[in-house]
Amino acid sequence: MHGERLDDVADPLILVSNRGPVTFQRVRQRGRVAGRGSGGLVTALSGLLDASPTIWVSAAISREDRLVAAESGEDGFQLEGFGHEARGRFVVVDDAAYHAYYNIIANPILWFIQHYLWDLSNAPDIRWEELEAWENGYQAVNRRFADEVIGLLEEHPHATVMFHDYHLYTAPAVVRAAHPWAFLHHFVHIPWSQPDYWRVLPPHIREAVLEGLLANDIVAFHTRGYARSFMLCCEDLLGAAVDYRRGLVRWNDREVWVRAYPISINAPAFEALAQEPPVAEEEALILRRRRRQMIVRVDRTDLAKNVLRGFKAFDRFLDLYPEYLEQVTFVAQLPPSRQDVDEYIEYIEKIRSLVSHINTKHGNTDWMPIDLRMEHNMPRALALYKHYDVMLVNSIFDGMNLVAKEAPLINERDGVLILSENTGAHEELGAFAITVNPFDVEDQARAIHAALTMSREERVARGAAIKQIVRANNVAKWLAAQRRDINAKRVADSRRAARQPREDN
Ligand code: GDG
DSSP states (O other): OTTSOOOOTTSOEEEEOSSOSEEEEEETTTEEEEEEOOSHHHHHHHHHHHHSOEEEEEEOOSHHHHHHHHHHGGGOEEOTTSOTTEEEEEEOOOHHHHHIIIIIIIIIIIHHHHTTOOOTTTOOOOOHHHHHHIIIIIIHHHHHHHHHHHHHHHHOTTOEEEEESGGGSSHHHHHHHHOTTOEEEEEOOSOOOOHHHHTTSOHHHHHHHHHHHHTSSEEEESSHHHHHHHHHHIIIIIOOEEETTTTEEEETTEEEEEEEOOOOOOHHHHHHHTTSHHHHHHHHHHHHHOOSEEEEEEOOSOGGGOHHHHHHHHHHHHHHOGGGTTTEEEEEEOOOOOTTSHHHHHHHHHHHHHHHHHHHHHOOSSOOSEEEEOSOOHHHHHHHHHHOSEEEEOOSSBSOOSHHHHHHHHOSSOOEEEEETTBTHHHHHGGGSEEEOTTOHHHHHHHHHHHHHOOHHHHHHHHHHHHHHHHHTOHHHHHHHHHHHHHHHHHHHHHHHHHSOOTTO
16 A cells, blocks of 8 residues: 555665666677766766665667676666666667657657757658557557566565656556556656647647656656646646646646756766866867867757857857957867767758858868867867866757756866756856857857956856856755655655545555
8 A cells, every 4th residue: 555655765766767877788808898878867866876775777778788688587687886786677679669769759759849849841740650650669668668667566566766758758657557556756857848839749649648747746857947838738738737836737636746856967076077087188189279269069969959050150250250260269079969860860961061161161271160079078078178268058948958067067267158048057057157049149159259258257256156056956956855855745645645535445
């Protein structure tokens, strides 16, 4: 029966995310090697693994992951270096279903809707292929994840389950049907768009998304704005009863809490990472090439990051202020992303061609205005964070944007952050950044000039304020706030259950 355990510390935490904390490879002469996931998600969630025994359920990505899944069976495998009682479990899905789930539904369709990336007169077309990918890809893979969680809950009925992100919207409903009293929590790492934009999807799809999320006890976002948009969708698209002030949706005789917890970084660990030798090596290379000033951006080549308008703004800036020719270089590190999706392949081509146009227009044999590297290189990213004069984050929409927190934290040149008003980070840091509208290229060109000419005094004050906010809102605070609400919701539910007659049992 639910509601008897008010504190879940002794029970395992079941984390569920598409990508897990490790993926295995077979390397010649070394055998099986575990590579640690490098994304911000894994780093952010690692803190949870210190607090309680954890089982982390994720998709088997590599061939070796599948072998590990087959060999390890029911018990899963030990997650080395993540906390003494951390185990991993792989969900094995066939390639065609995974492709449909990941490359047809989650990454293009859901990501595009949640970042307002469609030009609706042109796209998307919801054809047989998409409908089929929804049923036999997204829904099928979500059911596979749900089955894994259902099995684990049979063993650990008091566990807290935390789902992460847009790949797993419909799994909670399947788990809820099997375990009506389970405690389910879902964190959405990306923005939530407003109801009309969701009407791009046929009713059965958008309703399954919302109903899947409403099967949780708590649905969590980075900002109050996203939480509000989600509640609007529940009201407008499902007809659910919503209490906006209390952050509460009533659905199927249950109360769902909708909350905002802005994610942050592990500031001390990040500062320590910035002092490592590989970063110093990259710094030396960067400093050898630097001109008087340096503008930096570090982003996955994602359409939501607004790379093209950033370069157009720099082009415009050089037109407006030719005295900066040869004085300032724009260093862009853009690790390629989602190269299984057509729009992302085209995006890389567009980036390369725009950069080559701008470099030809303004550059000379001695100076290349834009230094573009399309590579994964975290030590180099850290070196750039330390030495920028201007950091450009101009995302079209961005759930939080961790770069906007990491880079100012370790910057050593009193650099200025230019920040899109449509990032989650803007809620916390906007007052100390130069705010830009991501579509207004002219505004961004002027912002670059304002940043490069800002007095030292003002740069120091703004930089110090951002560092202080990032240190104070450490990721531990993000985790603690969620744990507090999980416990509070368990208490509230048990009181509610005690008040209700139990004829439904
Ligand atoms: C999603 C949401 C939300 C940079 N270069 C390399 C590299 N990085 C690191 C950065 C940063 C991370 O990758 C990127 O995080 P962001 O938050 O900026 O962006 P998304 O990847 O889109 O993340 C976002 C986040 O989830 C967390 O909830 O903030 O809004 O879109 O830590 O420093 N990492 C590696 N190689 C690099 O070259 N491995």
